[in-house]
Amino acid sequence: MNAKLLSNEYVVKKGGVDLQVYRRRMETTGRISLPVLFLVHGSSFGALAGYDLQVPGKAGYSMMDECAGFGFDVWTMDHEGYGRSTKTSSFSDISSGSDDLALAAKLVERETGIKKAAYYGQSSGSLRAALFAERHPEMVDRLALDATVWTGEGSPTLAERRKKLPEFSAKNRRPIDRAFVHSIFNRDHPGTAEERVIDAFADAIVKLDDSVPTGTYVDMCSKLPVNNPDNIKVPTLIMRGQWDGIAGFDDLIEFFKRLPNPDKHFAVMPGISHASFQQKNYMLVYHILLGFFAQPAPVYRG
Secondary structure (H helix, E strand, C coil), X not given: CCCCEEEEEEEEEECCEEEEEEEEEECCCCCCCCCEXXXXXXXXXXXXXXXXXXXXXXXXXXXXXXXHHCCCEEEXXXXXXXXXXXXXXXXXXXXXXXXXXXXXXXXXXXXXXXXXXXXXXXXHHHHHHHHHHHHCHHHEEEEEXXXXXXXXXXXXXXXXXXXXXXXXXXXXXXXXXXXXXXXXXXXXXXXXXXXXXXXXXXXXXXXXXXXXXXXXXXXXXXXXXXXXHHHCCCCEEEEEECCCCCCCHHHHXXXXXXXXXXXEEEEEXXXXXXXXXXXXXXXXXXXXXXXXXXXXXXXXXX
């Protein structure tokens, strides 16, 4: 009999703010504990659009389903101001996102009994996840940072975005629509994603949000670096798409060199621009990511 896919939803409180948390896993028998994987979304869409994308006639685009099928207890959340979490006047910046993760991590521990989880973050989600790992290394087993940025040097996308910094700083939310979602895939290297996938992605995003907080944009335009690689003590994977206009290659190499844990990896993903799990080459992204998370711990450290 095929195992059943289980889904749960939770709400954690952040003062007067409700933060929506989602869980996906395969049904198990007895006392089997599944390894926990937490997915951290980026600046322009919430958790369900980013990590539970359903594309008619196409399999594999729900990262939650796929990773659950590989044996993980998969969690994600809508950060403050996104998706089904409370829409507030907060800028919902990187530091605020790290605070959100700390609250969700306590929920995960209560529900699973597991304190240390694997974390994957994409774009500004990687900045949130990395800051969380700096603040709470005792709660992070392994850390994957996809499309991340350190100082911002060598990023044409951020150079263009900085031109709108006064506009972003003046308001707590920025509008998004289907045209904006398509621009994500057209700005670096058009053709890396199928049009029907982009259409489904855009539909999923605007179903829950017609605007998103500006805090991560402001941070990435004016406050970099927000992460200190010297303080990230956990095993870390840096994932960089071949044509990603945000993740400057030399910038990330310098970041990578400063990571203190010898269990560290740098992967360049061919044929991929910014939103890696919505790309035509998404299966190689799974291969890289799951290989890192499945890596056995070293038995000899010298």
